[in-house]
Structures are given as C-alpha cells and as structure tokens.
Amino acid sequence: xxxxxxxEMKQSTKSDKSDFLKKEEDLSAIRAVLTKDTRGxxxxxxxxxxxxxxxxxxxxxxxxxxxxxxxxxxxxxDNKYEYTNPFLVGALNGYFLEFSxxxxxxxxxxxxxxxxxxxxxxxxxxxxxxxxxGLPEYGARSLRKTYEFFNPPNKRKVEPxxxxxxxxxxxxxxxxAQGIIPVGTRLTEAELTKRFAVSSTPIRxxxxxxxxxxxxxxxxxxxxxVVKGLTQREIWEIWLIRTQLEGLALDLTWENWMPxxxxxxxxxxxxxxxxxxxxxxxxxxIKFHKALYRDAQAPILMQFIENLSARISALNAxxxxxxxxxxxxxxxxxxxEHSEILHAIQNHNHELARSLLLNSxxxxxxxxxxxxxxxxxxxx
Numbered sequence: 135x136x137x138x139x140x141x142e143m144k145q146s147t148k149s150d151k152s153d154f155l156k157k158e159e160d161l162s163a164i165r166a167v168l169t170k171d172t173r174g175x176x177x178x179x180x181x182x183x184x185x186x187x188x189x190x191x192x193x194x195x196x197x198x199x200x201x202x203x204x205x206x207x208x209x210x211x212d213n214k215y216e217y218t219n220p221f222l223v224g225a226l227n228g229y230f231l232e233f234s235x236x237x238x239x240x241x242x243x244x245x246x247x248x249x250x251x252x253x254x255x256x257x258x259x260x261x262x263x264x265x266x267x268g269l270p271e272y273g274a275r276s277l278r279k280t281y282e283f284f285n286p287p288n289k290r291k292v293e294p295x296x297x298x299x300x301x302x303x304x305x306x307x308x309x310x311a312q313g314i315i316p317v318g319t320r321l322t323e324a325e326l327t328k329r330f331a332v333s334s335t336p337i338r339x340x341x342x343x344x345x346x347x348x349x350x351x352x353x354x355x356x357x358x359x360v361v362k363g364l365t366q367r368e369i370w371e372i373w374l375i376r377t378q379l380e381g382l383a384l385d386l387t388w389e390n391w392m393p394x395x396x397x398x399x400x401x402x403x404x405x406x407x408x409x410x411x412x413x414x415x416x417x418x419x420i421k422f423h424k425a426l427y428r429d430a431q432a433p434i435l436m437q438f439i440e441n442l443s444a445r446i447s448a449l450n451a452x453x454x455x456x457x458x459x460x461x462x463x464x465x466x467x468x469x470x471e472h473s474e475i476l477h478a479i480q481n482h483n484h485e486l487a488r489s490l491l492l493n494s495x496x497x498x499x500x501x502x503x504x505x506x507x508x509x510x511x512x513x514x
Contacts (some may be wrong), residue, residue: 154279163267179225181277188274192250197237201226253390299336323357373499386430398425
C-alpha cells in the first residue's frame with residue numbers, strides 16, 4: 135500500500151474530541167490520497183463500508199469475495215454479506231482488474247509471500263493516509279467508528295440468515311458440549327428430522343460435521359449415530375496438542391497485542407468472579423482464552439483450538455458436573471490462575487504469562503483425567 139504526501143495537518147477544535155471521520159469531505163480526502171493505491175483503497179472502502187474489524191479484513195482471501203457491476207459479496211464462515219456501496223464495488227472491481235489474484239491469495243498480502251499484512255503494519259499505514267490527507271492520525275480503530283457513524287443501527291443491513299444445517303449443527307454441538315446430550319446417547323436421523331421439522335439432507339450435513347469433529351460416531355444401525363466418549367489416551371492427546379497450540383497462539387498474539395485486549399481480559403475476570411453456575415464459569419473461562427488470542431491473526435489456528443476446547447467442555451460437562459453437582463471446589467483456583475496470567479500481561483511480561491498459561495492448561499489436564507475416570511468408575 136502506497137502513501138502520497140498530502141496537505142498540512144488540519145487543526146482540530148477543542149470542542150471536537152471525536153477520533154473518527156464524520157464528514158463526507160474527509161472521506162473524499164482519504165479517497166484522493168488513495169487514487170493510485172488500489173490495495174489501500176480497497177482496505178479503506180471495506181473498513182468503512184462493512185464494519186468488519188481490520189484484523190478480519192486482513193485475513194480475507196480472494197475466494198471469499200466476489201463482485202458484479204452493482205454489488206460485492208463477502209463470505210465469512212457460513213454467512214454471505216452483500217453490499218451495494220458504489221465506492222466498495224468500484225474498489226473491488228479495480229483490485230481484481232489490477233492484481234488478478236489466485237483463489238487462495240490474501241487480498242492484503244505481503245509482496246514476498248502469500249501472508250497477510252500484520253495489524254501493526256496496517257495500522258501505521260492507515261495513520262499515514264490520514265496524515266497525507268491533512269487529517270488527525272486516528273489509525274485503524276477509527277475506521278470501525280466511521281462505519282458506525284455513517285451507518286447507525288437502524289440503517290444497517292440485517293445480518294444474513296444462518297443456513298439451517300448450520301443452526302442444527304450449532305444446537306447439537308452446544309447440547310453435547312454442555313452435557314445436555316450425554317455420552318452414549320443415540321441420535322437417529324428420523325428423530326432429528328422430526329425434532330427440527332426439516333428434511334434429512336440438513337440433518338445429515340450437520341451430523342457429518344459433528345462426526346468430523348469427533349463428537350459422534352456411526353452406530354451399527356443405519357442412519358444412527360452415538361455421542362462419542364473419550365479414552366484416557368485421547369484425553370491426554372487433546373491436552374498435549376492444546377498446550378502446544380495455545381502456547382503458539384500466545385506467542386503470535388504478543389507480536390500484535392492491543393491495549394483493548396488487556397481491557398477485555400480485565401472485564402472478563404471481573405464478571406467471572408461473580409459467576410454462580412457451572413455454565414457461567416465455563417463460559418467465562420472460554421471467553422478469557424478467546425480474548426487472550428484475538429490478536430494472533432491466525433484464524434486456522436484459532437479454529438483448531440476452539441474445536442479442542444469444545445471436546446474438553448463436553449468432557450467437563452458430562453463428568454465433572456456430575457461429580458460436583460454443578461459447582462467446582464477448584465473454581466476459585468481457576469480464576470486465580472487466570473488472574474495471574476492477566477497480571478503478567480499487564481506488566482508486559484510475556485515469558486511469565488506464557489509459563490502461567492501452560493501451567494494452567496496442565497493443571498486442567500490432570501484434573502480432567504482424574505475426575506473423568508473417577509466418574510466412570512462411580513457410574514459402574
């Protein structure tokens with residue numbers, strides 16, 4: 135992305151404390167700076183035209199976007215978003231015309247490799263756009279606020295409908311992970327078709343995805359699945375992989391750490407301390423880890439971690455909750471461990487934060503193995 139030298143910085147008045155663009159003339163000034171910067175122009179139009187965070191946009195690949203003369207379509211996970219903003223349509227058409235990217239190419243990739251720009255690089259580049267346009271150097275976050283200003287909630291597009299098979303998968307996934315559907319339960323295609331009032335096709339697609347993730351397995355009876363348990367070896371293996379992946383995620387996150395991430399963790403810990411039910415405490419535990427890695431800029435890695443965490447959640451819900459009646463004598467210790475991780479981050483001590491994180495995961499592994507097989511023997 136290029137930057138052109140621009141006008142002298144405009145002086146903001148004392149009464150104007152906003153840190154985002156709120157005048158059409160300011161948008162025009164940025165667009166003028168980016169006239170010859172096709173990639174930069176696309177990033178700008180995507181940011182103020184869709185409202186997606188910069189980190190999400192940096193990880194868009196060519197196969198996820200398409201355009202016609204009148205609209206732009208973006209696919210994220212199982213959702214499709216369509217926009218008719220003429221500036222965005224023009225920017226994306228211009229991008230495809232100039233670069234002709236391959237399907238797997240990141241839209242905002244480095245010249246030396248097919249890797250996306252880092253968040254810090256993009257943020258610094260955005261500040262240069264503002265400077266070149268004679269505007270205060272607000273940075274990346276201002277673009278999201280600009281979108282919100284020009285697109286108040288009552289004027290925004292309704293979020294796309296989630297496909298029925300995805301809704302069914304999400305519901306079954308959560309019920310299994312929370313122990314509502316226990317290990318060993320038989321799920322038949324006929325029963326699920328009746329429950330969700332749909333044809334067999336979306337049922338098969340949803341259950342197939344659960345099968346891939348290891349939550350269910352085919353039974354001997356046709357069109358029947360059984361909610362799968364875990365062996366001791368599988369539990370140990372999941373925690374081993376999780377330790378390696380989460381250590382890597384924290385390393386990647388640290389390179390792009392934002393102050394907002396620290397505030398998010400502080401907020402989670404504050405609410406976690408007042409959680410009363412097992413479900414609430416598990417939810418805050420998961421939220422903490424998601425917030426901890428949100429600056430990693432590694433969506434595939436995050437998906438692996440999320441899948442592994444879901445398997446552990448199912449284990450805890452099916453065994454741990456039965457043993458402790460929905461509460462945990464270890465829970466104060468869990469909050470303490472994560473508070474210590476937060477404290478290390480607040481003190482900018484990456485090595486200590488990483489060590490505390492891995493120790494916390496190891497403690498969880500030992501407790502899971504102990505409680506799972508104690509619960510199994512008690513059930514016997």
